[in-house]
Amino acid sequence: MRKFNWTNIWINVRLVLMFSVVIFLFSFTSKRNSDRKLTKSAVVFLGDDNLFVTHETVNKLLIENNQKAQTIRKDKLDLNKLEKSIDNHHMIEKSQVFVSIDGVLKVVVKQKTPIARVFGENGSFYYDYQGNKMPLSDNFTARVPLVSGEINDKNSKDLNELLRFIFDDAFLKKNIIGIQILPNGSLKMMNRNFNYEIDFGKTINMEKKFNNYKAFFQKAVLDSSLYHYKKINLKFTQQVVCTK
Structure with a gap:
């Protein structure tokens, strides 16, 4: 005759009861929680x-x-x-x-993160980090480069890449305050503290051009020669040409 192990049976019964109670409490709590109003x-x-x-x-x-x-x-x-x-x-x-x-x-x-403020025929707006238009805000004015000239389907991608490069670089973000897009696609830039303009040329080789400009600036600022220049030409990737 087979003997029953009442101890094991009782343990199993207790486990089933415990799980049942847990499920009931969870359901009850979830129901009460969902019925609550927001505070x-x-x-x-x-x-x-x-x-x-x-x-x-x-x-x-x-x-x-x-x-x-x-x-x-x-x-x-x-x-x-x-x-x-x-x-x-x-x-x-x-x-x-x-x-x-x-x-x-x-x-x-x-x-959204504005990286430039554009002035065009249809008014003024921000250009955000993703390359989309962003309206101006009544609450805050972003300190970003001012861009003038035509932005179209042909140049918008390269221009966004250039603006993001400036935004992500601490020196350029502080130094470059304006960009003019010329009809031939070349760019002229204005800096914050000096009277010269930067003849940047097209957006090709922009990283090399910006590195050249930063190296030139760090050297020229030591002897105050930057005050004497009217134009800094970055078109040539092998050199920086300055005009007084």
């Missing part, structure tokens, strides 16, 4: 404090139909829809929307 909303901006869009603007985009956060249940929120609504704002590059355990609707915002 408030909070907006966090990544990067520096230069805000092109305000917290209030993002808060309005967060809640559908501009309702107060306290009137919306957590299970009624469409987070993907909210993110898309925020991402469609012309000053915002990317956002992430989520609800914290304590019922706070949070959004983390990455603003």
